[in-house]
Amino acid sequence: MIQLYDAHIQECIVHWVGNKTNDEGMRLSKEPLTMNEVTMKALSNYFYKPFVAKEYFYSFYHQTNIDLNTMYSYIKEIFTDNNSFCEVSSDIARFLYEQSIHPRIRGGELYVAYINNCLIDGKYTEAIGLFKSESKDTFLMLHQNDVGFEISSESGVSINKVDKGCLIFNIEKENGYIVAVVDNTNKGAEAKYWTDDFLHVCPRKDSFNQTQNMLSLCKSFVSQLPGENGKVEKATYMNRSVEALKEESVNINTFAERVFETPKLVSEFKQ
Structure with a gap:
């Protein structure tokens, strides 16, 4: 069971990853986000909410050698050396772009977060979160003036639902870590690219x-x-x-x- 009451985002960086087949490209950030307390709280809610009731977990795997799993190697590198966070996050974004070849996969922001104080199965540990926002909502903005209000609209990401995400906990490294996964957008063949092609995980061998x-x-x-x-x-x-x-x-x-x-x-x- 996951408990994230005390979890804290140590750092978070955002890249934009498009559809490779449509030649949409990528936009990579060089520095992590700068966040105030209000933004941090909103982002934490966005990241943590889908995983609170998760009981079904995965692990990275490879048919011959776990070190040949690309994402496992990237995650292990960050856990081993926190200073590699920004550089490896760009590698993760590039790898996701290489897997985004189904024509129905939509481009979106990829958030890579290093999170402390996560509690899973009674143990505190750090986690790396990967979250992709593909859906955009329209928000109405009201601005008061001398005679009343002016209204405008902006397109943005709703913090109420993650489109795709995973939390990788720094536990059981030798078995491919413990990985929690969500995918709320794609249900057809294109959905496999997140779990199978990008993460390349399989159900964890536990009692649940x-x-x-x-x-x-x-x-x-x-x-x-x-x-x-x-x-x-x-x-x-x-x-x-x-x-x-x-x-x-x-x-x-x-x-x-x-x-x-x-x-x-x-x-x-x-x-």
Whole structure:
């Protein structure tokens, strides 16, 4: 579980990353943002809010050697040497640009933040946040004059929802760190570029993910049962699976027998 009540943004830099296929290019910053207390609070809310209830985590991975994962190497470099933050953030932006080749990927600001005092699973640690804003809202601006008000509009980023983001916690480095991911914009094939192509992460092997995987397996198996297994009976199987997964440890044989009972279904499920 993530708790960010005491988290503090040590520094944050912003780059603009376009669509490579459309030849939109990039605009890279040389210096971090300068923020007052009000701006810092607004930016913190923008960054932290999507991750407060996160329980499903990922890790960087590579088929042969984790050090060959590009983003893992960049993140490890920043955690090892904070002075490399600005330089490596530009490398991260360039790498994101190389992955932004689907024609439906929109350009936007990429925020790279170094965050202190993050609490995850009862441990305080630092994190690196990557956030991309692709959607823009229109804001009405009212200005008072001698006779009333004047109104104008400006386009900007709403702090109520991150389009894409991730928090990489400086824990379990040897296993690819602990990574929390959000993507609130793309749901089709183009969505994979953030999680798969850019970050190149896979679900973390922890109890929460294993429980979710087992529930998904049960749901898939039950949905394929023939018609004589009615809706009530199928619902009973799913309810039993939820109860069985509440145990401190789960044995696949005992689990199958407890949920499905009949030898035929138990054998089919185990297969």
